[in-house]
Amino acid sequence: MAIVELNKIRKVYDTKVAVEGLSLTIEPGTMFGLLGPNGSGKTSSIRMMIGMTVPDSGTVSLFGKPFERTSLHRVGYLPEERGQYKKMRVVDQLVFLGQLHGLTEATARARALVWCERMEISEAVEKKTEELSKGMQQKIQFIAALLHEPELIIMDEPFSGLDPVNATLLMDTLVELRGEGKAILFSTHRMDQVEKLCDAIALISRGKLLLSGSMREIKSEYPRNRLQVVFTGDESFLGHAEVAEAKNYSGIAEIKLHREVGAQAVLAEAIGRGTVINRFEVIEPTLEEIFIERVRASFGDEEARGIVDA
Amino acid sequence: MHNVWLIAKREYTERVKTKGFIIATVLIPVLMSVLVLGGGFLASKTKSNSHIAVVTSDAVFGADLKQKLESDKENTMKVDVATPSEETRKRLDGELLDKTSTLSGYLWVTPAAKAGERPKFSYKARSAGDISTQLALQSSIKSVLILERLTAKGMSVAEIDALNAPVDIDTSASGNTMAALASAYVMFLLMYMAIALYGMNTARSIIEEKTSRVFEVLLATIKPDELLAGKILGVGAVGLTQVGIWMFAAALLSTSGLAASLIGSGHSLISGLQIAYFLLYFVFGFLLYSSIAAALGAMTNSEQELQQLNMFLMMPLFFCMLMLLPIIRAPNSMLSQITSLIPFCSPLLMNVRASLTEVPAWQIGLSFVLMSLTIVVILWISSRIYRVGILMYGKKPNLPEILRWLKYS
Numbered sequence: 001m002a003i004v005e006l007n008k009i010r011k012v013y014d015t016k017v018a019v020e021g022l023s024l025t026i027e028p029g030t031m032f033g034l035l036g037p038n039g040s041g042k043t044s045s046i047r048m049m050i051g052m053t054v055p056d057s058g059t060v061s062l063f064g065k066p067f068e069r070t071s072l073h074r075v076g077y078l079p080e081e082r083g084q085y086k087k088m089r090v091v092d093q094l095v096f097l098g099q100l101h102g103l104t105e106a107t108a109r110a111r112a113l114v115w116c117e118r119m120e121i122s123e124a125v126e127k128k129t130e131e132l133s134k135g136m137q138q139k140i141q142f143i144a145a146l147l148h149e150p151e152l153i154i155m156d157e158p159f160s161g162l163d164p165v166n167a168t169l170l171m172d173t174l175v176e177l178r179g180e181g182k183a184i185l186f187s188t189h190r191m192d193q194v195e196k197l198c199d200a201i202a203l204i205s206r207g208k209l210l211l212s213g214s215m216r217e218i219k220s221e222y223p224r225n226r227l228q229v230v231f232t233g234d235e236s237f238l239g240h241a242e243v244a245e246a247k248n249y250s251g252i253a254e255i256k257l258h259r260e261v262g263a264q265a266v267l268a269e270a271i272g273r274g275t276v277i278n279r280f281e282v283i284e285p286t287l288e289e290i291f292i293e294r295v296r297a298s299f300g301d302e303e304a305r306g307i308v309d310a
Numbered sequence: 311m312h313n314v315w316l317i318a319k320r321e322y323t324e325r326v327k328t329k330g331f332i333i334a335t336v337l338i339p340v341l342m343s344v345l346v347l348g349g350g351f352l353a354s355k356t357k358s359n360s361h362i363a364v365v366t367s368d369a370v371f372g373a374d375l376k377q378k379l380e381s382d383k384e385n386t387m388k389v390d391v392a393t394p395s396e397e398t399r400k401r402l403d404g405e406l407l408d409k410t411s412t413l414s415g416y417l418w419v420t421p422a423a424k425a426g427e428r429p430k431f432s433y434k435a436r437s438a439g440d441i442s443t444q445l446a447l448q449s450s451i452k453s454v455l456i457l458e459r460l461t462a463k464g465m466s467v468a469e470i471d472a473l474n475a476p477v478d479i480d481t482s483a484s485g486n487t488m489a490a491l492a493s494a495y496v497m498f499l500l501m502y503m504a505i506a507l508y509g510m511n512t513a514r515s516i517i518e519e520k521t522s523r524v525f526e527v528l529l530a531t532i533k534p535d536e537l538l539a540g541k542i543l544g545v546g547a548v549g550l551t552q553v554g555i556w557m558f559a560a561a562l563l564s565t566s567g568l569a570a571s572l573i574g575s576g577h578s579l580i581s582g583l584q585i586a587y588f589l590l591y592f593v594f595g596f597l598l599y600s601s602i603a604a605a606l607g608a609m610t611n612s613e614q615e616l617q618q619l620n621m622f623l624m625m626p627l628f629f630c631m632l633m634l635l636p637i638i639r640a641p642n643s644m645l646s647q648i649t650s651l652i653p654f655c656s657p658l659l660m661n662v663r664a665s666l667t668e669v670p671a672w673q674i675g676l677s678f679v680l681m682s683l684t685i686v687v688i689l690w691i692s693s694r695i696y697r698v699g700i701l702m703y704g705k706k707p708n709l710p711e712i713l714r715w716l717k718y719s
Contacts, residue, residue: 077530083523100531
């Protein structure tokens with residue numbers, strides 16, 4: 001059973017098309033990355049997923065059923081804009097949000113305390129939100145999204161504005177939650193995070209889906225025909241027939257092959273010639289490279305440059 | 311319904327805890343009672359005690375007037391009597407300009423040209439605003455003139471005093487007019503403040519959630535309509551608590567006899583029925599104005615922008631303020647009846663009328679029916695604007711855009 005299933009959803013705001021025929025599926029126990037440059041329709045898609053706005057056409061299914069509001073008790077949502085009641089005490093705030101998600105006051109309070117401990121902000125529990133640092137506020141928001149133990153966790157740009165220590169804490173927590181079988185969707189424009197965390201991704205740009213699938217599938221579509229070799233000694237193996245192009249930066253060679261399978265032959269050739277190999281790596285295309293290439297193919301150079309800037 | 315309750319409960323508990331609420335709850339009744347009671351007290355006890363000079367060639371008139379102004383039960387002035395001459399005028403003018411002198415004015419009496427006519431009086435004062443001295447002079451001169459004339463006709467002083475005694479009309483059956491007016495004014499002002507304040511609070515609360523983006527989290531579980539309903543109920547409950555406390559204080563004050571002894575009326579200032587009307591009209595007035603405020607709040611992005619749209623909320627209230635005097639003068643005139651039935655005015659004006667006069671039951675009933683209908687219509691429009699508006703950031707929408715929002719389901 002798919003946790004989320006979007007089928008050709010479309011949303012137009014006045015004259016601007018925010019999302020155009022987007023379809024995607026999220027399975028339980030996966031970490032799903034929704035990628036795209038700023039203004040590409042990530043937040044609009046998420047809003048439709050949780051019924052905040054209604055798609056103009058297309059359907060949204062949650063937990064194998066057409067969208068209904070009662071399903072929302074099983075969803076945890078962290079919006080991109082962090083919003084909290086400034087004058088409210090942290091614990092009251094968490095209890096209130098927990099109750100809105102169908103918890104009793106006692107359960108919400110107990111879980112709030114446990115989570116604050118886990119996120120290392122126990123000392124903030126009795127304080128007002130406005131007295132806290134931005135990072136702490138973000139953690140509280142994170143807890144608020146998880147308090148009711150949702151099966152689907154949706155996070156819009158969860159890592160933006162966090163220092164590396166806290167970002168890691170957050171990532172580790174998400175990985176643990178995935179281990180418990182929860183489906184996690186997060187949107188980001190930072191590709192490096194996605195490569196590390198995600199099982200599946202969808203790339204969108206200008207409201208359109210460019211690419212989707214499991215990380216392995218996507219990468220396998222792109223040739224692994226590049227090598228990086230760190231060596232000492234004879235460099236004549238760079239002239240092997242499988243090598244299309246080679247650059248040697250005094251002991252670190254970047255090689256482009258004609259075929260993926262040529263890598264082993266090149267390695268054998270180097271060893272045969274007595275070259276000492278310190279490192280030999282088949283380089284996978286990075287998601288960023290794939291993304292830029294896809295955007296360039298669909299929309300031209302101008303748009304692709306925008307992604308790199310973002 | 312559970313969600314509405316949760317939102318309302320949060321709104322209520324957070325608001326009631328604020329210092330502003332506690333201060334306003336305690337301070338306003340104190341202020342009001344100081345104004346009403348203090349005002350009444352001062353008015354009943356103020357006497358003119360200025361120092362003036364009377365310039366007259368008629369020594370008897372001068373002495374009589376001096377006696378009247380210095381030792382009357384209403385006045386304790388200090389009066390110098392002088393004979394008219396250019397020198398006297400110069401001296402008195404000089405004293406008026408002299409800052410160390412206590413003289414606050416002088417009365418110049420020009421004898422009548424023919425016998426039997428009244429002399430001419432002119433009063434030159436240090437400050438033109440000294441009304442109490444002028445009033446005291448006027449009435450004193452009049453009684454002295456009458457006294458002199460009647461004495462000349464052969465009446466005894468005792469007979470004249472009996473004639474001059476003030477007339478008391480017993481109004482205890484229908485209540486003291488002054489007290490009723492005072493309480494009508496106070497009720498109007500309280501209602502005006504409470505409705506404007508809590509209407510604005512609804513809008514502010516919406517803007518607060520909008521600017522802090524809290525409702526993005528809220529909308530992930532609950533519907534905008536529930537959010538709006540909870541908000542209005544929560545803020546309204548806070549208002550009702552505050553107004554309830556005020557009314558309780560007013561009832562306490564008026565039955566304690568304190569008010570009566572200070573103002574000198576045996577009738578209680580405010581009746582149980584008036585309190586009930588006040589609370590009911592507050593509830594309806596709040597619902598009406600806060601549903602407008604909710605739409606305004608959803609349309610704007612900041613308090614500053616809200617201030618600009620504020621007039622939509624304040625204009626009907628200003629109109630009521632304008633209509634207050636005509637209604638107090640003639641609470642049963644056609645104008646009063648019609649304006650007090652306008653739904654936007656009923657909470658303020660019908661309430662004032664009900665405290666001044668016996669309003670027919672059908673008019674009270676009709677005012678509630680009309681208000682209910684208006685509230686339903688406005689809430690319908692507001693909830694639509696709210697639903698779309700809270701998710702819109704950036705520029706303020708124009709009228710065609712708002713009309714388009716109404717069509718979104």
